[in-house]
Amino acid sequence: MSGGGWEDAEVGDDVATALTLPPRAFTARAWLERELATVFTRAWQLVPERGGDDDPRPLAEQVAARGSRVPVTVAGRPLYLQRGWDDDELRLFPNTCTHAWYPLVMGPGRGPTVVCGQHGRRFDCTGRFLSQPGFAGAPDFPRPCDHLPALPAATWRGLVLAALDAAAPPLAEVVAPVDASLVRMPDTMTRAAAPGEVREVAGNWKQHAWNYLDRFHIAHIHRAPGGLADAVDLATYTTEVHDHAVLQWVYARDPADGFEPALLPDRFADAGGRRVFALWWFVYPNLALNYYPWGLSVNLWQPIADRPDATRFAWYHWVLDPARHAERDRRWLSAQVDAEDVDALAQVSRGLRSGFAVRGRFAPGEEVAAHWLHRKVARDVAGGPASTP
Ligand code: FES
Ligand SMILES: [Fe+2]
Incomplete structure (x- = not known):
């Protein structure tokens, strides 16, 4: 198939000069069809x-x-x-x-x-x-x-x-950095099934993935007082980009909201006694694995064929500590952050369809992970190397 506009949608390797994917990448059926045949066959x-x-x-x-x-x-x-x-x-x-x-x-x-x-x-x-x-x-x-x-x-x-394509990279290679961060995590989580685990949400799957990888919006959309920006020490927010995955992590403002240091590798230890609030792993193209002191929240943004404006969102919890799981909305602000993101995404969707949306640029110090996502998608749909960083 051609004529979908992905041939001239290059993002650029240098975050300082790169362009975001074009608006049509989020709205055109042909783009989605192309992604399903490329991004979603080559990746796990x-x-x-x-x-x-x-x-x-x-x-x-x-x-x-x-x-x-x-x-x-x-x-x-x-x-x-x-x-x-x-x-x-x-x-x-x-x-x-x-x-x-x-x-x-x-x-x-x-x-x-x-x-x-x-x-x-x-x-x-x-x-x-x-x-x-x-x-x-x-x-x-x-x-x-x-x-x-x-x-x-x-x-x-x-x-x-x-993976839908036998040429997908070995899974062990894809998840190696995730595994390395979890070597001390117990293997005893139990699945907590709950109603509403799968629902349709507005917005293209990439908007959700982009939002997830966007640390830049935390200080604004999830602002203090009372927001995520208050619960964490934003100055310590760290983004680590790997070939197939990105880790975002940050120290908690209150050590009581953080991981027991014994659960994480030494590199996350802080001499001053600060504790890690969460390990937010994103595995390309559409999976988030959110490790909290209470357990694991899995988020999956699935594309829906022929409907670039909608996403089938699935979330599942695996519980490590039931008492802390019960506190997740109060301490880790799960529901609040969710609601704030849904609202922000709805606003962005209107902008996308306004006829005024231009290709954006990335703030080099803030949007390395967003750039990584856009670049990988652009390469995959253009038929370039599927899974190079
Ligand atoms: S036996 Fe399967 S379709 Fe005929
Ligand atoms: Fe957010």
Whole structure:
């Protein structure tokens, strides 16, 4: 596809002179379609938890047993996760039959074979075509494409991640800096399922990701008194840019709101007794992993095909300390910050559509992470190197 305008949407490598993505990158259907074919195939993505059915277990547990399978959706595409029957591999397959495109897996299940509900084609747990009534003796059959292709999938720290392109970089490489920051964090968090974990919100997915990476707005949108700018020592706000992820962290104003130093690597220790308020990790393109002293808040901004103005927002909590989790709105201002961001994003959306929006510039001392996001998206959609920093 061409004519979407991404060919001349270069952002620039130098934050001091770079331009933001053009407004059409946030409003045009063609841009979104291009992103779904590039950004969202090359990068690893969180597979959303499955709400709404009878199984309250985290997704990773639902596919832990040999032969278990569940249908999932990643970047709007129907897929299913399958644990091996003869091995422990977790595999990801298109949930589209190779005969005539009927879905293969309608709900959670378990067993050595998958049988298509439309004409009975059978596959094993490695995606291999086994048999189908009516095809006995058919020449040149099965072809390679009658088997299901396994796509990259893995569990990591209790989450399930997947990539739609086999050429995605190794997951271990993507999450290496995240892992390094969590080596002392206990592995005992429990999922706290809650209503309203998935909802549609206004604004393009990139507006949400940009907002998340924008430390510049904290002093304004989340201002003191009473805002996030009050709860943290903004002068210590630190942004660390990696190839596939960005870490933002800051010391708490009140040490009681911070991590026990023993939970974090020594590099976060402060001789003056200040404690880290949060580790805010962003994993390209659309995942935030927010580690607080109470546990983990996962935020996922999923694009919706054909609707560049809307985003399917999912959030899930994993709890480390239930008493502190109960205090998250008071101490860590979760609900308040959320509401302030929603309001700010709505204002930006109006500006985007005003006909007056120009390509912006980045404040070099403040917007390194925002520049990183814009540059990566611009490179991906232009077909350049997918995952270079
Ligand atoms: S569509 Fe699956 S067997 Fe025909
Ligand atoms: Fe914000």
